[in-house]
Amino acid sequence: xxxxSAVLIxxxxxxxxxxxxxxxxxxxxxxxxxxxxxxxxxxxxxxxxFYLEYVYYDRREQAREGRFTAGRAPGIYSERVQQGGGxxxxxxxxx
Numbered sequence: 131x132x133x134x135s136a137v138l139i140x141x142x143x144x145x146x147x148x149x150x151x152x153x154x155x156x157x158x159x160x161x162x163x164x165x166x167x168x169x170x171x172x173x174x175x176x177x178x179x180f181y182l183e184y185v186y187y188d189r190r191e192q193a194r195e196g197r198f199t200a201g202r203a204p205g206i207y208s209e210r211v212q213q214g215g216g217x218x219x220x221x222x223x224x225x
Contacts, residue, residue, distance in 0.1 A: 136183075136187055139153050139154065139183060140180075140183065143176070143179045143180060143183060144176070146168075147164055147167075147168050147175040147176050147178070147179035148161060148164050148165050148168055148175070148179070150179045150182075150183060151164040151178070151179050151182055154182055154183055154186045154208075154210075154211060155182055155186070155206075155208035155210055155211050156208065156210060158207060158208055159207035159208070160182060160206060160207050160208045160211065163178065163207075164178050164179055164182075178205075181205070181206075182206060182208075182211055185203045185206055185211055185212075186210075186211045186214055186215065187214070188214070189203075189211070189212065189213060189214030189215075190214030190215055191214070192214065193213070193214050
């Protein structure tokens with residue numbers, strides 16, 4: 131299910147990719163990589179930003195369903211994106 135925040139981030143990313151990456155991954159290596167790719171050309175920055183957002187929302191949805199991905203997504207340095215924004219805390223299981 132797509133939330134309103136996801137749609138808003140996608141629209142922002144379409145206009146200027148580094149803002150979308152900052153909203154999902156925060157200030158870190160992923161943002162630096164995206165700024166460099168955006169400077170190199172329009173498409174590399176967009177592709178990287180949409181990839182980050184896809185992984186972030188996919189991992190977030192998997193965590194909500196109780197499925198956890200063991201492997202790391204390649205090319206992503208942010209733990210926030212790797213865990214779908216879940217952080218290091220515990221998730222309560224529905225019984």
